[in-house]
Amino acid sequence: MEGIAITNVRGQVVFANHALEQLLGYEPGELVGQCWTSFADDLNLGPETGEDDTPGRYETRLLHKRGVEIPVVASNFPLSDGDHEAGTLSTFTDLREDGLLPAVTDATTPVLAGQRIASIVHELNNSLSILTLQAQILHRKGDLDPKLTESLVAIQDETVRMTTMVESLRVAADPHNVQLKPTNINMLIVQTLELQRPLIDEADIELQLHLEASLPTTEADPLRLQQVFVNLINNARQAIEASPGCGKLVIGTRLVGTDDGAPNRIQVSFSDNGPGISPDVMPHIFEPFFTTKLGNGMGLGLPICQQILEKHDGRIWAEENSSSGATFVLELPVVEGCRDGDCGPVRSSNGLHPHILVVDDEPDVVQTVGEFLQQEGFTVTTATAARKALTLLERNNIDLIISDLSMPQMGGRQFWTKVHQSRPDLARRIIFSTGDSSGRRSLAFLQSSGCAWIEKPFEPEELLRLIDQRLESEPDLASTRQEVAEAA
Numbered sequence: 023m024e025g026i027a028i029t030n031v032r033g034q035v036v037f038a039n040h041a042l043e044q045l046l047g048y049e050p051g052e053l054v055g056q057c058w059t060s061f062a063d064d065l066n067l068g069p070e071t072g073e074d075d076t077p078g079r080y081e082t083r084l085l086h087k088r089g090v091e092i093p094v095v096a097s098n099f100p101l102s103d104g105d106h107e108a109g110t111l112s113t114f115t116d117l118r119e120d121g122l123l124p125a126v127t128d129a130t131t132p133v134l135a136g137q138r139i140a141s142i143v144h145e146l147n148n149s150l151s152i153l154t155l156q157a158q159i160l161h162r163k164g165d166l167d168p169k170l171t172e173s174l175v176a177i178q179d180e181t182v183r184m185t186t187m188v189e190s191l192r193v194a195a196d197p198h199n200v201q202l203k204p205t206n207i208n209m210l211i212v213q214t215l216e217l218q219r220p221l222i223d224e225a226d227i228e229l230q231l232h233l234e235a236s237l238p239t240t241e242a243d244p245l246r247l248q249q250v251f252v253n254l255i256n257n258a259r260q261a262i263e264a265s266p267g268c269g270k271l272v273i274g275t276r277l278v279g280t281d282d283g284a285p286n287r288i289q290v291s292f293s294d295n296g297p298g299i300s301p302d303v304m305p306h307i308f309e310p311f312f313t314t315k316l317g318n319g320m321g322l323g324l325p326i327c328q329q330i331l332e333k334h335d336g337r338i339w340a341e342e343n344s345s346s347g348a349t350f351v352l353e354l355p356v357v358e359g360c361r362d363g364d365c366g367p368v369r370s371s372n373g374l375h376p377h378i379l380v381v382d383d384e385p386d387v388v389q390t391v392g393e394f395l396q397q398e399g400f401t402v403t404t405a406t407a408a409r410k411a412l413t414l415l416e417r418n419n420i421d422l423i424i425s426d427l428s429m430p431q432m433g434g435r436q437f438w439t440k441v442h443q444s445r446p447d448l449a450r451r452i453i454f455s456t457g458d459s460s461g462r463r464s465l466a467f468l469q470s471s472g473c474a475w476i477e478k479p480f481e482p483e484e485l486l487r488l489i490d491q492r493l494e495s496e497p498d499l500a501s502t503r504q505e506v507a508e509a510a
Contacts, residue, residue, distance in 0.1 A: 023040045023115075023172075024041060024113045024114060024115050025038075025039065025042030025045045025094075025113065025114035025116075026038070026039040026041070026111070026112070026113050026114075027039075027042055027047075027053070027058070027111075027112045027114075028101070028109060028111050028112075029058050029108070029109050030108070030109040031107055031109055031140065032057075033056060033057050033058050033059070034056065034057055034058075034121075034189050035053050035054055035055065035056050035057075035058060035111070035115060036054065038053040038054060040150055042114060045084070045086075045092065045094075045114065046085075046086055046087055046092070047086050047087035047088060047118055048086060048087055048166070051334075059277055060085075061085050061086075062082065062083075062084050062085065062208065062279070064344070066138060066363075070108075076463075077098075078470075079095050079096070079097050080095070080097075081093065081094070081095055081117070082094060082095075082096050083098075084114060089170070092116065092118065093116075094114040094117055095111060095114070095115040095117060096114050097112065097117075098110050098111070098112050098309075099111045099112075099113075099434055101350045103430075109337070110148075111277050121257060124285040128274055130205065132403050143391075147185075147477070147478035147479050148384050148386075148387055148478060149406040150181055150184055150478065150479035151387060151390070151391075151478045151479040151480060152386050152387060152390045153177065153181045153479070154178065154181050154479045154480070154481070155390045155391060155393075155394045155482060156390055156483070157177045157178050157181070158178075158394055158482045159394055159396065159397060160174055161174050161178075162309050162397060163483070165264060171450055181479065185504055187340040188372075189207050190500075192235075195356070199333065200246055200333045201243050201266065201477065202235070202241040202242060202334070203241065203242070203243070203244070203477065203484075204239045204241065204484070205239060205240055205241070205242040205244050205247070206237075206239055206290065206486070207236055207237060207239075207240060207247075207275055207288055207290060207354070208233045208235075208240075208275055210244055210247060210248060210316045211231075211233065211251060211273060211275070211290070213248070214248050214251040214252060214255070214412075215229070215231075215255075215273075215495050217252070218252065218255050218256075218363060219364050221259060222255070222259060222271065222321070223258075225259050225262065225263050225269065226261060226269065227262055227269040227270065227271050228269065229273070230270065230271070230272045231268075231273055232272065232273070232274035232275070233273075233274065233275045233432060234274075234275050234277060236277070237275050237276070237277060237288060238286075238288070238356045239356075240333055240334075240354045240355060240356060241332075241334075241355070242354065243334070243376060246330045246333075247330070247334070247447070248333075248458060249326075249327075249330065249378045250331065250338075251350065252294075253323045253324070253326070253327055254292040254327070254350050255271070255273075255292065256323075257323065257324075257350075258271050258292055258293075258294035258296065258350075259271070260410045261294055261296030261297060261347070261348070262294055262295065262296045264296065265296050265297045269294065269295060269296070270294065270295045271293070271294050272291075272292075272293040272294075273290070273291070273292055273293075274290070274291045274293075275288065275289065275290050275291075276288075276289050277289075277356070278353075286356050287336075287353045287354065287355060287356065287357065288353065288354045288355075289351055289352070289353050290351070290352050290353075290354070291349055291350070291351045291352075292349065292350045292351075293347060293348070293349040294347045294348060294349075295343070295345070295346050295347040296344055296347045296348065297346070297347070298339060298342055298343065298347050298350045299342055301342075304340065304342070306322050307324055308325055308328050308338075309325065310325045322432060324338075327352075331353075331354075331413065334354055334355075334356065334442060335354075335355050336352060336353050336354040337352070337353050338350065338351065338352040338353075339351055354473055375399055375400060375401045376400055376418050376421040376422060376489075376493055377400070377401040377402075377403065377418065377421050377422075377424065378393050378395055378401070378402050378420070378421065378422050378423070378424060378489070379401070379402075379403050379404070379405065379411060379414060379415065379418070379422070379423045379424070379425075380395070380398050380402060380403070380404045380405070380423075380424045380425075380431075381404075381405045381406075381408060381411040381421045381423065381424070381425040381426060381437070382406065382425070382426040382455070383406055383409075383426060383429045383430060384406075384409065384426075385406055387426070388404045388405070388406055389404070391424065392404045398486065400489075403418055403420070407429070407431065407432070407434055408425070408429055408431070408432035408433070408434075408436065408437040408440075409431065411423075411425070411437065412437070412441075413441055413470060415441070415444075415445065415448075415502055421451065422448075422451045422452075422453070422492055422493060423448065423451065423452045423453070424453045424455060424485075424489075425442070425452055425453070425454055425455070426454070426455055426456070427455065427456040427464060427475070429496070434454050434456075434467075435467050438454075438467075438471055438473065449471075449473075450472060450473070450491045450492075451493070452471075452474075453473065453474045453475065453476060453485075453489065453492060454468060454473055454475040454476075454490050455475070455476050455477075455478055455480065456468075456475055456476075456477060456478065474488050474491065474492060476488055477510045
């Protein structure tokens with residue numbers, strides 16, 4: 023949404039993004055080569071800094087192509103090439119829209135904007151959860167008309183698409199945060215290739231997949247990791263297109279051990295048979311703004327990939343292939359004790375029906391989740407308020423609780439405290455559902471409580487996996503449930 027311009031030491035624009043071109047009324051590429059004075063009479067290219075020497079934000083006016091002045095908030099960031107000044111990166115936020123930036127000097131404005139976005143994300147994710155679960159409930163009934171089945175698949179596909187859009191909104195509110203969840207890397211690669219397949223086919227690239235079937239899961243932010251995959255696939259495609267002959271892209275996954283006794287790691291490799299990376303370029307490929315794509319790239323793709331991998335406790339590097347082309351390898355940690363196929367249901371082994379309490383202030387969410395769990399063989403009690411749930415706990419033998427984190431009057435944190443005071447064993451078996459756990463306070467609580475949590479809209483299978491995991495962690499639960507059943 024912000025306009026971005028990069029100017030060289032002579033004040034000439036060498037890059038302007040689409041948002042800035044739209045803001046100033048210029049055609050794509052028309053600003054490049056112009057001096058910054060053509061659209062700004064008072065643009066301080068020496069960075070304004072605050073007390074902590076960080077680039078500051080100041081109000082100024084830009085000149086539209088038609089001569090109209092546009093009020094903006096500007097920030098300048100100096101760029102360097104080694105020891106020498108190389109230019110300036112400037113960002114511009116349009117102030118004409120009411121409420122976009124109501125008080126530039128108010129330090130709480132970004133916080134309030136983030137809170138508004140978090141609130142929107144929470145509401146949207148509630149609705150998406152209902153759509154996802156209702157489609158699953160209908161789909162699992164079986165014996166459906168083929169056209170109805172096709173419609174349900176379309177609903178689920180569109181729900182996934184909307185979920186990605188909502189996730190992008192959350193990421194925009196907090197671009198430095200990652201939301202880790204159990205992730206199947208092989209499946210994520212296949213999903214990414216579904217999006218990239220038209221471009222790969224158009225470039226006439228032979229695609230080979232060597233995905234290790236027994237690959238364990240990892241903790242990852244699927245959206246951020248998919249961003250890395252897309253970047254590496256695009257880089258390989260562009261490298262292949264720049265060299266003559268038939269192209270080939272090989273994507274592989276494998277589990278690798280370590281020599282120092284540390285836990286195993288997951289490796290993902292992207293190998294192409296393009297022109298490769300020259301020795302003089304190799305040391306610089308992860309440096310910001312370093313690019314060999316003249317006129318077609320800012321040199322930020324690989325540095326961003328590196329930052330994302332670091333936030334996953336992973337790493338990324340490049341290798342020159344022995345024959346031709348290059349290979350990019352990324353490594354991720356393994357989530358111990360949860361290999362694919364090892365986290366299956368435990369509820370069917372003893373024929374019992376664990377009793378689950380579902381708590382959410384949205385009646386439709388409570389009804390849908392309850393109906394889905396009943397269909398899966400659980401006994402379900404529901405409540406639309408935390409205080410009502412506490413009363414129900416006194417009257418029922420509850421084995422596990424699924425509770426919304428954000429509720430009016432009494433929120434998830436207060437609810438957990440009350441349960442922990444009376445039933446510390448049950449407090450360990452609370453699964454919190456949340457539309458946005460990116461807030462620092464929420465994340466700190468979830469981690470310190472030891473409770474599991476799941477992001478809305480959640481996949482039904484992921485919810486069942488967490489339920490089984492929580493029940494399995496209590497060895498005395500099965501015998502307790504058996505005694506209750508016999509007494510009844």
